[in-house]
Amino acid sequence: MQRLVGHRFSGGQYKIEHWENFLLSEATGIEPLPDSLAHPVHLFHVPINGVGTSIAELFALAEVDRASPVSIDYYDWSIHTPIREGETYSLSGGITAYERKEKAGSPTVDSFIYEIDVAGKDGELAAQVAFRWHYWRVES
């Protein structure tokens, strides 16, 4: 797994559509924000999908099988400029850290940190996201 540190995703672009902002805002329990602002919760899936990967691929890279639970340790999102629907963002990033924890009598846990930059059309950094997931290695 250590070999994955330094892995760079292909990079790419993402435009938040109005329907997507509407439905995701509604799913959190509020109306869409004014002035085409996207709900900040988009900073979960826009970086992942926009950088050219997916939740499924992240699980596959970490060799997760159906019997192995995945849990989130943390998200750390910095927003330099509010994210808006209808704007195209450029995403870049990769896997920046890995750690294995082994303890007698407990499942082995592999943890990865992913870091992705979100840039606006002028190339200025709009947001930076980091997240760490734990992959629990359970005997199936």
Added chain:
Amino acid sequence: MKVEVGDSIPSWTMDRVTPERMKTVAAILRDPTPIHWDRDVTRAIGFDGRLLNQSPINLGYVINMLITWAGPECVRRIRTEFPLPVLDGDCVTAGGVVKAIETQEGVDVAECEVWLDRDDGTRTVQARAWVAIAKEGVTG
């Protein structure tokens, strides 16, 4: 709005977390994890067939509290941990308190301890948020 260290942030409540919203979110996020839509899976892993809400949406409830309090563009940074899951049927309430206020690049930013609790008091989200507030709103 006047803001001081020690102020409580007005709470925000999601009265009932629904499986319908989880399914919408799973599609938008392209999240293949069956814990959000397959009760057989959650029964097998000890959640009595109740579905687990997506962590970004749990964080979204906390963000809703912040933007209701300080405006739709207020969130500058949020660092979040998820000690326990939120399940379908849960009622959850976001809360928070201002821990510090400092000026960053001419903007007053409140550093807040924020959380999301089930109505039985168990904590599901524990976070630190940095929130831009109107300059004239700061006292002390």
